[in-house]
Amino acid sequence: MSKTIYVFNRDEEKEYHYNITEDTVIYHFSINSGGKVDIHLVTEGVSLYYYYNNINYSEHTFMIDVVHDKSHTHSEVFNHGVNVGSDSLTYYVNGIVPKTSFKCICNQENQILNLKDGKSTIWPNLLIDNYDVDSNHGAYIGKFNEEKIFYMMSRGLSYEEANRLLLNGFLLNSDSIDLNQISDFVEEIEKI
Amino acid sequence: MLEIKNLSGSIVDSDIQILEDFSLTVKEGEVHAIMGPNGTGKSTLAKIIMGHYLYKVTSGDILLDGESILHLSVDERAKKGLFLCMQDPTVIEGVSNSEFLRTARSTISSEKVNLYSFIKEMETGMKEVGLDSSMLHRSLNQGFSGGEKKKNEILQMKFLKPRIIILDELDSGLDVDSLKIVCKNIKNYMKENKKASLLIITHYPRILEYLKPDYVHILKDGKIQKSGDLSLAFEIEKTGYTGIKDVSHE
Numbered sequence: 001m002s003k004t005i006y007v008f009n010r011d012e013e014k015e016y017h018y019n020i021t022e023d024t025v026i027y028h029f030s031i032n033s034g035g036k037v038d039i040h041l042v043t044e045g046v047s048l049y050y051y052y053n054n055i056n057y058s059e060h061t062f063m064i065d066v067v068h069d070k071s072h073t074h075s076e077v078f079n080h081g082v083n084v085g086s087d088s089l090t091y092y093v094n095g096i097v098p099k100t101s102f103k104c105i106c107n108q109e110n111q112i113l114n115l116k117d118g119k120s121t122i123w124p125n126l127l128i129d130n131y132d133v134d135s136n137h138g139a140y141i142g143k144f145n146e147e148k149i150f151y152m153m154s155r156g157l158s159y160e161e162a163n164r165l166l167l168n169g170f171l172l173n174s175d176s177i178d179l180n181q182i183s184d185f186v187e188e189i190e191k192i
Numbered sequence: 193m194l195e196i197k198n199l200s201g202s203i204v205d206s207d208i209q210i211l212e213d214f215s216l217t218v219k220e221g222e223v224h225a226i227m228g229p230n231g232t233g234k235s236t237l238a239k240i241i242m243g244h245y246l247y248k249v250t251s252g253d254i255l256l257d258g259e260s261i262l263h264l265s266v267d268e269r270a271k272k273g274l275f276l277c278m279q280d281p282t283v284i285e286g287v288s289n290s291e292f293l294r295t296a297r298s299t300i301s302s303e304k305v306n307l308y309s310f311i312k313e314m315e316t317g318m319k320e321v322g323l324d325s326s327m328l329h330r331s332l333n334q335g336f337s338g339g340e341k342k343k344n345e346i347l348q349m350k351f352l353k354p355r356i357i358i359l360d361e362l363d364s365g366l367d368v369d370s371l372k373i374v375c376k377n378i379k380n381y382m383k384e385n386k387k388a389s390l391l392i393i394t395h396y397p398r399i400l401e402y403l404k405p406d407y408v409h410i411l412k413d414g415k416i417q418k419s420g421d422l423s424l425a426f427e428i429e430k431t432g433y434t435g436i437k438d439v440s441h442e
Contacts (some may be wrong), residue, residue: 146245151282152292153266154242154275155348156300165295169286175329 002047006181009033020073025049027177029185034060041066041073048074053171054081055188056089056118063092068104077108080170083118084192090121095137099129106135113143113170115192167192194218194241194356194389199252200414201240209250210236212414218356218389223382225392225400227425228411229433234393235279237411238360242276243269256356271300275354277345279361284332289344290314292332293351300352314351321347322373338365346374350381358391363399375402397425410439 002023007016009030016035018026021043028037028051041048054062066075075095083089095106106128112120122139144166152162171189172179179186194217201211210233218224228234240247241254243266253260256272264272284292290311298305315325321343333341342362349357357378363371379402382388392403400408400422408424409416410433417439418424424436433439 145282147282148284150245150266151278151284152296154270154278155292155296155352156267156270157296158267158299159265161295161299165287165292166284169284169331173286 002049004176006178008182008185009035010184020046020048023047025176026051027174027182028052029182030054030062031185031188032057032060034062036062037064039064039066039075040069041075042069043073044070045072046070046074048076049174050075050077051174051177052077052079052081053173053185054079054089055171055185055192056081056083056087057085059087059089061090061092063094065094065096066106066108068095068097068101068106071100071102071104073101074105075107076105078173079108079110079122080173081112081120082167082171082192083112083114083120084116086117086119088119088121090123092123092125093137094125094127095135096127097130097133097135101130102132104130104133104135106133108137110137110139111170112141113167114141115143193220193255193257194391195253195255195258196237196241197253197255199240199254200250201236201247201252202250204246204248210247210414211240213252214411214415215252216409216416218391220355220387220389221382222407223390223392223403223405225394225403225405225408225425226411226416227394227408227428232412233414234411235360238276238358238391238393241269241358242266242274267299270352270354273355275349275352275357277342277349277357277359277362279364281333281341281345283334283336285334287332288329289332290328293348296348297351314347317347317350321350321377322370323347339367339370342366343370343374346377350377353385355385355388356391357388358393359399360393361395362392363394363396371399372402375399378403397422397429400425410436412439 002025005026007028011032014035016037018039020041079091093108095108097104097106110122110124120141124137124139126135126137149162196216199214200209202209226234294305294310318325323343408420410418
């Protein structure tokens with residue numbers, strides 16, 4: 001059983017520090033906010049799942065460092081952002097494994113959807129100083145795939161309805177999220 | 193009734209015609225099959241009928257019950273009763289099978305769908321097409337095998353109750369037993385919905401043995417070159433397209 005943490009920001013720049021000593025899932029929901037997150041996996045064998053879901057209306061930068069201080073640690077970081085307007089949104093995502101940490105898994109997946117002409121940037125960095133590590137990263141900036149929209153519309157959904165379902169799936173990207181904990185965020189999705 | 197009249201079509205931003213002066217009429221309750229070599233426009237035809245964004249109609253018309261559908265959006269065509277069972281159904285992460293189908297059902301029927309009865313109905317439907325009920329809550333087509341994706345398409349057909357069903361290579365990626373199951377479901381659907389029509393696009397006669405088309409057409413160079421009954425499909429299997437009389441072999 002993992003420890004679960006919910007974090008919610010709206011219109012603020014905040015810093016968070018976590019020392020992970022047991023298997024942990026962090027759901028971080030953010031509306032029009034930036035900030036910095038600094039995470040250390042300080043106990044051997046622990047895992048971290050970090051879901052950052054962000055709705056952006058003005059210029060913001062989000063930075064996250066995940067440091068594998070101990071061996072056999074495992075991190076999976078998912079950063080999903082929706083850049084609603086024309087401003088810039090930037091993610092710096094650093095997975096860090098020092099020389100002294102062996103057999104770690106360090107993965108990150110980053111996506112930003114530009115709904116209009118916003119300027120979005122992702123810096124997906126893997127700073128790996130040990131040969132015995134399994135590590136992957138991915139970054140995508142763009143719009144929803146047209147083939148997905150076509151498929152959904154071919155079953156009768158309007159363009160708007162298809163986009164709404166895709167947005168929900170994109171920003172609430174884990175089956176385990178307790179929606180009661182994030183009602184403000186769910187309401188905000190409806191406003192996009 | 194679906195009427196395709198002298199239809200020519202190409203890929204958007206390209207002048208190369210894929211369909212040229214193609215005509216076909218599919219009346220209520222009829223089953224038509226379209227066969228043809230690779231690259232002759234079979235899937236293009238299916239996508240153009242459905243209004244796919246990558247294709248354009250350059251001349252001709254597509255009529256449903258006597259009215260042109262060319263100006264209609266994809267969802268409006270679906271609401272008119274068109275259904276395209278796709279060759280490679282799209283994966284949609286984050287949108288569950290049940291949520292998607294429930295939204296589609298309520299949109300197409302314009303009625304609010306009761307969650308409890310819908311889930312019960314969906315569990316029954318999944319059993320009938322041979323899908324595990326755990327797939328109800330999984331993301332649409334994500335992690336599904338090729339066969340499971342095709343079964344899921346047929347599940348959607350059963351739920352959305354279309355009247356013109358286009359099967360674009362339904363039989364690709366299906367093993368013999370799965371093909372039997374999906375064909376049985378399609379046949380039952382056709383029995384229960386007497387006005388529904390089928391347009392089957394395929395390379396192989398096996399699916400046609402199950403679904404028994406009234407007409408088999410050979411599509412080549414963008415138009416129908418020969419029509420016949422089921423025996424034409426077996427002739428193609430035996431001799432290939434090069435052995436069929438009246439079909440150009442340039």
